Amino acid sequence: xxxxxxxxxxxxxxxxxxxxxxxxxxxxxxxxxxxxxxxxxxxxxxxxxxxxxxxxxxxxxxxxxxxxxxxxxxxxxxxxxxxxxxxxxxxxxxxxxxxxxxxxxxxxxxxxxxxxxxxxxxxxxxxxxxxxxxxxxxxxxxxxxxxxxxxxxxxxxxxxxxxxxxxxxxxxxxxxxxxxxxxxxxxxxxxxxxxxxxxxxxxxxxxxxxxxxxxxxxxxxxxxxxxxxxxxxxxxxxxxxxxxxxxxxxxx
Amino acid sequence: xxxxxxxxxxxxxxxxxxxxxxxxxxxxxxxxxxxxxxxxxxxxxxxxxxxxxxxxxxxxxxxxxxxxxxxxxxxxxxxxxxxxxxxxxxxxxxxxxxxxxxxxxxxxxxxxxxxxxxxxxxxxxxxxxxxxxxxxxxxxxxxxxxxxxxxxxxxxxxxxxxxxxxxxxxxxxxxxxxxxxxxxxxxxxxxxxxxxxxxxxxxxxxxxxxxxxxxxxxxxxxxx
Numbered sequence: 001x002x003x004x005x006x007x008x009x010x011x012x013x014x015x016x017x018x019x020x021x022x023x024x025x026x027x028x029x030x031x032x033x034x035x036x037x038x039x040x041x042x043x044x045x046x047x048x049x050x051x052x053x054x055x056x057x058x059x060x061x062x063x064x065x066x067x068x069x070x071x072x073x074x075x076x077x078x079x080x081x082x083x084x085x086x087x088x089x090x091x092x093x094x095x096x097x098x099x100x101x102x103x104x105x106x107x108x109x110x111x112x113x114x115x116x117x118x119x120x121x122x123x124x125x126x127x128x129x130x131x132x133x134x135x136x137x138x139x140x141x142x143x144x145x146x147x148x149x150x151x152x153x154x155x156x157x158x159x160x161x162x163x164x165x166x167x168x169x170x171x172x173x174x175x176x177x178x179x180x181x182x183x184x185x186x187x188x189x190x191x192x193x194x195x196x197x198x199x200x201x202x203x204x205x206x207x208x209x210x211x212x213x214x215x216x217x218x219x220x221x222x223x224x225x226x227x228x229x230x231x232x233x234x235x236x237x238x239x240x241x242x243x244x245x246x247x248x249x250x251x252x
Numbered sequence: 253x254x255x256x257x258x259x260x261x262x263x264x265x266x267x268x269x270x271x272x273x274x275x276x277x278x279x280x281x282x283x284x285x286x287x288x289x290x291x292x293x294x295x296x297x298x299x300x301x302x303x304x305x306x307x308x309x310x311x312x313x314x315x316x317x318x319x320x321x322x323x324x325x326x327x328x329x330x331x332x333x334x335x336x337x338x339x340x341x342x343x344x345x346x347x348x349x350x351x352x353x354x355x356x357x358x359x360x361x362x363x364x365x366x367x368x369x370x371x372x373x374x375x376x377x378x379x380x381x382x383x384x385x386x387x388x389x390x391x392x393x394x395x396x397x398x399x400x401x402x403x404x405x406x407x408x409x410x411x412x413x414x415x416x417x418x419x420x421x422x423x424x425x426x427x428x429x430x431x432x433x434x435x436x437x438x439x440x441x442x443x444x445x446x447x448x449x450x451x452x453x454x455x456x457x458x459x460x461x462x463x464x465x466x467x468x469x470x471x472x473x474x475x476x
Contacts, residue, residue, distance in 0.1 A: 078297075083383045097374035110392065115382060160382070
């Protein structure tokens with residue numbers, strides 16, 4: 001595993017981030033910085049704001065106050081500058097969200113061709129290599145609905161990687177999968193982490209957090225309650241909320 | 253069919269339906285382009301555009317088509333002297349096409365907008381997440397899926413447009429319903445026959461169109 005490089009400035013910085021949905025205060029003064037090459041796993045009970053946190057980093061979710069900086073620049077509010085930022089941040093969704101009317105290969109090449117203005121032939125070649133990497137090159141000409149959930153999620157990872165992002169966000173990438181397909185997706189994510197990709201992963205997969213994360217961040221009620229190295233966090237959680245959460249999920 | 257065995261009458265019958273076809277074709281193309289633009293406006297993040305799209309739909313969808321066609325003739329042409337062709341017949345034709353298009357575009361827009369609602373929000377989110385701009389997201393990801401979802405309703409809009417084009421007869425174009433009226437005036441003893449032939453011609457063309465759109469809708473449906 002590539003250790004996080006703390007000598008450089010962090011890639012992602014959240015500073016006093018607050019977010020309201022109406023009266024609901026879903027993010028409360030969240031401070032978080034993610035170093036280059038670092039893998040941060042965000043865990044916590046449902047409704048703790050971890051998905052919102054993840055989605056705020058590429059501004060799929062706007063924030064009410066505070067600041068988010070990516071690669072040294074504040075997130076643009078809208079328009080082309082925001083689109084450019086998003087093209088540098090890969091996102092993998094719980095429900096895959098592959099473009100339903102396009103083949104798997106078209107899904108992977110769409111961004112490079114339309115956003116990066118790559119030549120279609122070049123994009124296809126790279127796209128096939130990425131599909132090879134995630135193990136579904138033989139599904140390239142099929143449509144998303146013809147693939148299993150695990151295959152779709154791997155295609156979605158390939159689609160995000162095709163943009164050669166500086167960081168990858170994973171919003172509960174295995175929560176919608178049948179249990180036997182979780183492993184194949186986590187394998188791809190683990191190999192990405194090993195290759196030094198900066199990753200923010202919201203997940204309930206404690207095994208993944210243990211072996212792939214540099215740092216575990218525990219959230220509850222919109223607050224960032226505790227963060228530590230995975231070994232430390234799982235062995236000696238400091239906060240009561242974390243102890244309570246871990247006791248509920250690790251006893252089975 | 254004594255009426256139609258007279259070559260002059262038969263030619264009139266054919267030319268009447270040719271006008272209907274031409275109006276339907278030209279208006280369908282214009283209404284589709286306008287409707288797509290309006291649908292884009294109605295979902296755009298720019299308030300002025302949203303307002304414009306909503307105003308268009310509310311005005312033209314709720315005004316009787318006869319009034320719109322009359323306005324094109326008496327308002328645009330007679331009062332504002334906007335002429336679309338030096339040829340008097342072609343001028344009436346194009347005035348009719350303008351009226352039919354602005355009216356039908358409102359229905360195309362609303363059909364597409366309901367189609368946009370069938371596209372899961374995650375599709376647009378994923379598009380934005382790889383860096384597509386708003387208009388790219390709409391053009392490449394959302395509208396193609398929305399369009400496929402509303403092919404059958406758009407078929408109904410097309411059928412309605414074809415029948416509605418007979419209203420352009422009211423400003424003097426010799427389209428099918430106008431020809432029918434003339435033939436009935438001249439052949440009072442064969443009213444039922446004349447009526448059945450004209451109505452039957454519409455049905456013979458439009459029933460297959462309806463089935464074709466149903467077939468197309470199934471064929472192009474997006475599998476989820």
